[in-house]
Amino acid sequence: MDLHKRVAELRQYVDFGEADARRLADVRELLAPDFARIAQEFYDKTREHEDAHAVFTGEDQIARLQRSMQTWLGRLLGGTYDAAYYVQTQQIGEMHVRIGLPQRYMFTAMSRIRLELERLITERTPERAKETNAALHKALDLELAVMLEAYHDAMAARVERRRAIDQNGSELAQADVAAIELTHELVVGIDESGLVRLFNAGAEATSGYGREEMIGQNLVTSLVAEESREALERVLADEALKRFRVDSLVKTRAGKLRDVGWDVARTRIGNIHVFLIGHDYTEERTLAERSRRSEKLAAVGTLAAGLAHEIRNPLNGAQLHVAYLERTLRRANASAEMLEAAGVIGEEIKRLATLVTEFLDFARPNPIERKPTSLGALVTRAAGLIEPEASLAHVRVVRDLPSKDIEADVDGSKIEQVLLNLARNAVEALAPVTSSGGSGVVTFRLRRQPKSALLEIEDDGPGLPGDDAPIFDAFYTTKPQGTGLGLAITHRIVTDHDGTIEVDSRAGRTVFRITLPLRGAPERSHD
């Protein structure tokens, strides 16, 4: 039965007629101002649920989906429910298979939207609420029926493709197939044109793609991130290489990058010409990076604690004597030059003292004190603190907060320090733009994730100088007056919270992205 007939039959079954369509169209204008809010609240709620959240590739995608939901709400209350309408509904169902969202979320999501629309209708048109809500329920149920059927059809087609592949796609012996399916390593086979012919369970788990999608696709373009395609393509094209190793970045369905080391062998079995056995190094690399940094920190910390006292004591003597000297000179009516000379010494001593303090902060920080903290309030406060210096530099500060506040176990004053550090850097990064008459924007963004909070500080400045500059390392700086400790302290505070910090920078958009677990890990010593 074609779509049109199926829908017509369903509409008859629930008694959805022209009067219902009109009732919905009548409330559209009343509800439209709330569409953006409903969509935002909907996706903010989704962020709390791990399986649902896992399908998102990032904030850009979520923003797009939010806009699609607004369009959908407008369509739902549009009053026209023709064949073209339900083709679009069908596409929504198919799209959910493509992004890998479990079907149960479509069901339960509808209930959230239903309740909110019902509430608004009851509140804004109390005299027509009963009929309008009845029409709404029918329309939403039709919507769900068509979406779920489309989901089911798309899923069934996938399963069928997969069954066909598993049955006759491979010429490998049964025991070999079992072994390949058991390993956690990625095992991929490609034919002479580079198309995937074998894609094991390990490859599926790492990439998030099913073999029914990957088989027949070009391995390099569909699985490898752009920046590492060329290296892989080059070695694959070189027939003289029979056995070699190569690293590449695999891009998963959710857009995450994984470090994969491939062991490649040119061995012909059936239509497979090259076998690639991949090992996912991502976690190992992150751990190695983290331990390298913390070893460096520990060494620096021991040195710092000892040195700070030894430096502050003589500085103290110097400072006092300069103050005394200044006072004596002033009393003796000394020349302005002499007074200035004494003043310069005093200033330099203070500068040195600041460096010692910052250095200690970084190398021997006070242990963090976690308390349930409203992150929304924290962001608002930090943005307020930075606003005066930002406006002096002609930079606008934007707060982008979620519909519902997020509470997390963090050390508020430390996280505030992090936000201020990053925002101050952002304002400074915009200086070349604003000093030549342009304008700049620094955005504080807060979002919920299932088990963590996401904090972003974004600016539209010229971007960081290089891709792999060790910006989080101590004493790395590009500023003439910088100590090179600001970002190192920031990094340390975030990792002391068991959080992560990363940067994404290009000309016109630099984002520092921090995730903080909502609940703190069990007590741990930080020495």
Add this chain to the structure above:
Amino acid sequence: MDPRTALILVVDDDARSARTLANMLREDGWDVDVAIDGASAIARLTRKPMPSVLVTDLRLPNADGIAVSTFARSRDAEIPIIMVTGYPHLAAQKLSPEPIVLTKPLDYADLSAALARVGVRS
């Protein structure tokens, strides 16, 4: 109590700095006694007149600034204490009620301001 005649006990193991600081304070109208280690500071606190303010380093030979402060409070529970230290967090944690803590290198203007605050107690 007139702050201008109040007696300050300055405790610092850097004798030259202690002397310079004492000179400046005296020029500003304060009475000052100096001790250059913890033990002699405690000894000074057993004698009269009892100082009205204690300005002490945290790290000192022969009894540290905490010990000196605790002893001073045993003699006068209300005595204002200004601790000058390279370890501001340590100093604040170990004494209750917390002393006024100034970080080294000491800015004389900060010390004057702190003295003005505590010197006018009734």
